[in-house]
Amino acid sequence: MHIEKLKYYIDLYECRNFTQVAKKNYISQASLSQFVSSLEQEFHTPLFDHKKTPIIPTTKGTIFYNQAKLILKQYERLQEVMQADTPALYIGYTSYEDLKFLLHYIPLFKERYPEIKIDLDKVLIKDINEAIHSHMYDCILSFTHSFDEAGMVSEVLAKGQYGAIVGKGHPLYERESVTIDELYTYRMIMLSRNQIGDSYDEFLRRSRNLDGYEPMIVRTVDDLDTEMFYIITENLLGFAPSADITIPFHEAIHYVPIIDTHHTYQICAGYSKDSTSTTLSKFIESFH
Template structure:
């Protein structure tokens, strides 16, 4: 039995729904269902009865719920007593990718620090490296590209989805094209983010699917370097349509359309600390405009695990 399993169980009890419990905790429905099955197997109990539109507690489930609530309350109380002292307030370690999370995270992180008084430590890295750091407990959470094959090995919450555009300087010979394809770009010098980025993998796969080989001019980790190269030369780069770019940079739609999802990603099965829970809630309650990456605050509608237990 773990505290996370008890968190999931109690959320289902409160909402009488696995779907709503999963939404409130920013985890998948299978994660909730598996945790409950494991609890029932461990204690040889049947905790719920399943009706047509509602889940209800059995007699054993009601007794188990009271005990679980008591344990969670004491666990959060203990965490608060011993972790919120100024001398022992470790920063929340957040990984951010080169784009677009590097554009939206710094300002949001500062707002989060001011609102909750929780220190934040940001680390810029590729999405792949961020996942490794999360796996090794070197990051608490990452804002990363969520389009990778083993996403279900993590808990995650999607923040924004965006499509690729091909970006060039306004004086580039392709600047007035209504759209471009991988076939038409096969001879064009392009800039990609580092080889371990999901963006690079996605773009190279797109070229190969058309039987083309990309002419890669440079691999780069910094967006500012990419933009400087676009302004100074005849190369292009694949960026995201929602990004606000300098006026001299032209965005050209890519056909066929390719998109990526970005969001919060944290280690599956870990206990959601008060700091992490507040950050998940904070980011989950933001809405992002379709024209840029500047956040628009939304009315709170869901609460993270730790916030619900308080």
């Protein structure tokens, strides 16, 4: 199997149409079908249900898709590293807040290290651990993830205070601020413990021990976009580091500062403990 051809499979998984994928990659439909068949034979399992139209990936087909993306990304990165005089810096981010921080800082880093190319991608929170352990990225920035898994290193880059975010129609939507006492009278939504690790338990600790309240968390989710959906549709109260995170949602979500809040956040850079990237070292050192 040629690694470059994994792109055919990735395209087919995302498109579900042999004709369109063959045309996109300048190969015949017969060659594409033969390639998929050879993969299924090599791994002794069907990757698609070919009886359905459009084709539907099997469970193993989805697993293969996720791993193929990792392998192809690593291969493309290897090609760049081998061809470049100076290795590029591969950075992942999980939200607009992380990106905003990067946009402020990257020009300063580029001024200091103009020879370093920066490759930037958005990463789903649920994919952070795998992306770091597989070395897809030199580091990932996130204000929601604690990077507390074995083999990871976390560097705090910035700190701040959380505010509340609510949808249009919520009692707090028109408010300019909210007190701690008022905050805990509303139903809340949080990112799940699986996604934010110790940060979830730290929120509960501060709510109970510092604010003196038991938060009414009625729903937990695994990503920010889903959280925003339920904030809008179920009138739930969530938390965000700044009003900027609501920009993509226009007037559907409103940010409300919390008076005397104990709920703070950190923007952290997480990376593999065994990383040997010299560009990463320069990136981290430049913050100190």
